[in-house]
Amino acid sequence: MxxxxxxxxxxxxxxxxxxxxxxxxxxxxxxxxxxxxxxxxxxxxxxxxxxxxxxxxxxxxxxxxxxxxxxxxxxxxxxxxxxxxxxxxxxxxxxxxxxxxxxxxxxxxxxxxxxxxxxxxxxxxxxxxxxxxTDFLTGINNRGRFYELASKAFIESVRQKSGLVLAMFDIDLFKQVNDNYGHEAGDKVLVEYTQLMGKVFREYDILGRLGGEEFAVCFPYTVIEEAINACERFRLCLEQHAILPGKQAQETLFVTVSIGVASTTIASPGLDDLIRRADLGLYEAKNTGRNKTINADKLQPINETQAPLIDYIDTMNDEEPAPKVPQPQEFPGIDQKIGLGNVLGDKSLFKEILVMFYQDHHDDKEKLQSALSAKDHATAKHLAHTLKGVASSVGAMALFERAKVLDKALSGGEKEQYQLLFEGVAAELIKVMAGIEQELAEQLHNVSS
The missing domain is CATH 3.40.50.2300 (Response regulator)
Structure with a gap:
């Protein structure tokens, strides 16, 4: 009612x-x-x-x-x-x-x-x-939503001077699950894994699936010892959790997880730094035998020139890690499955829409920056709100998430966040537009001429 x-x-x-x-x-x-x-x-x-x-x-x-x-x-x-x-x-x-x-x-x-x-x-x-x-398979926060909620929790922890911990999780040897049992079994592992997370972690802990078999948990109002204990409880529960890979399966499947944990007790200029340090802990866990939790606060500081850790994580799912080979991705920043779904799978129409999207919004970064610099928040909100809508329609979901957060901040008058959130929108917009330029250069030239 x-x-x-x-x-x-x-x-x-x-x-x-x-x-x-x-x-x-x-x-x-x-x-x-x-x-x-x-x-x-x-x-x-x-x-x-x-x-x-x-x-x-x-x-x-x-x-x-x-x-x-x-x-x-x-x-x-x-x-x-x-x-x-x-x-x-x-x-x-x-x-x-x-x-x-x-x-x-x-x-x-x-x-x-x-x-x-x-x-x-x-x-x-x-x-x-x-x-x-929401992540469509597991039902928990997707990458964009997790980042949004964790960012708010981070800002609140700074304001309240309270502890905050972030943990990164990666299922060990997950590629072997898909190879040996099939992707349906892999999906079942991910679903049961997420259900177990929901049982072990607190209701106000922020859970997210970042992609594939990689997950994260943000622990507000928590010191690192408490978070490590919670992560260890989850790791041990998962280790003993039997999964039937299929309806006709005669054997049970067990998986383990590697975890990296970092806290704000070590100076963290922002959430990205916290994620980076937790990633370091995760890499250390993978590199030293898997199925363990590593306190990243106790690791030696990493040289800033070292390659981003995310490039190594997936290779740890192979018995013999190999250098990661970048896979060609058409239209970076755009989920073509979503974009094509919005036009019922019509690839030709989808490309036409991308061309129109480029024409109408390729200079939105400059327009937004100009509006914010002039403190013309009404124009900035209109731009962010419009960009949010069109980004969703073409499948640019990361851009959609960032524009949505900026739109909300502009609606709520959260002026101290405008520039930081704008930078996130701008970075994603540059990526999407560059991809369209590269893949649809001929169509764009024909339209302009």
Whole structure:
């Protein structure tokens, strides 16, 4: 049952709203003032808000602005109510983030239809949010979402001067599982592995699948000894966990995991450095026999010129590691499976869309930088919001994730994060555009000429 908050200083309107919405099967709560509505929103969950535009004290427009500025509330659909029907007021409300506008006295059938539409859109947005932030196989955070949540936890740990630990995990010899039992068995290993993570680690620990058999866990408010104990519990549980590789399988399969752990007790200029140090611990675990947890805080500092550790991790799944050979990747930064899926597999149309994407957005980096430098946050938000939408449509999911985080920061007025988040968007945008330039040079030339 959907729960709706109705806010209006006219008591007769509230009585009518409560009657009409309850009759339709909604759970309704009413209040006659915006300040009390904001207090209710802090304490209770609501699926939709009906908000009178003009009220004494805090106006509906002011309340709307507060609601859309708070990350925990901004996803709630808001339908504005007002006896006035001036275009300027309607436009102002919609630009502040209102989902719809209904004039009073309202027609019950019309209002109910608009409520149903807003709730349907909310559900669709939730589904899209889940698809964009969740690993499709295991159901935990994908790489982009993990990085977003871990970044927030890192910033909070700096602000609160509290401990934070990050652990990197890599399943040992996972390539042999796929080679000997098939990819379906490999998928089953990953699913059961993730389920075991959910049982061992705390509810507020941040879990993510970074790709393939590589996972990460961020431990907020934790010292490294506690995190190592938790990782060891998981490692030992996994070591003893029997997996049936298939329905007809007569034998059971056991896998082990190597883990690297790093904490903020060692000076960390940012989350990327923490991940890099945890990666060092993971590499050390792989290189010294696998199936162990290494405290990266105790390792000797690595020379900055050493090749990134991620280049070595996958080779450890072979009995005799070989140098990693870069695989050619068409359209770097773009998941073609997602992009093609959006156009029902039409490769020709997909390439046309990529050309249009390039034409429309290849200079977005400069536009964003200019808007941020000029403190034109409205333009910057429009650019980030638009880029987020088009990136998702072409399958540029890393760009989508970074643009989404910047968009949220701009909506929430988190000015101290703008430049850092912009740099992430810019780096991903450069990668995507360079890939399109390289692979579709001929099409781009034909269009420009």
């Amino acid at each position: 959907y729960k709706i908050l109705a806010v209006d200083d006219a008591k007769d309107t509230l009585l009518l709203l409560e009657f009409d919405l309850s009759a339709e099967g909604y759970q309704v709560m009413t209040t006659d003032a915006a300040d009390s509505a904001l207090r209710l929103l802090e304490k209770e969950h609501f699926d939709l808000i009906l908000l009178d535009m003009y009220m004494p004290g805090i106006t509906g427009m002011a309340a709307l602005e507060v609601i859309k500025r708070k990350e925990a509330l901004q996803h709630i659909p808001v339908i504005m109510l007002s006896a006035a029907d001036g275009e300027d007021e309607i436009v102002a409300a919609l630009e502040l983030g209102a989902d719809d506008y209904v004039t009073k006295p309202y027609i019950a059938k019309v209002l109910l239809a608009r409520i149903r539409t807003s709730l349907r859109l909310m559900e669709k947005n939730r589904e899209l949010e889940i698809l964009a932030t």
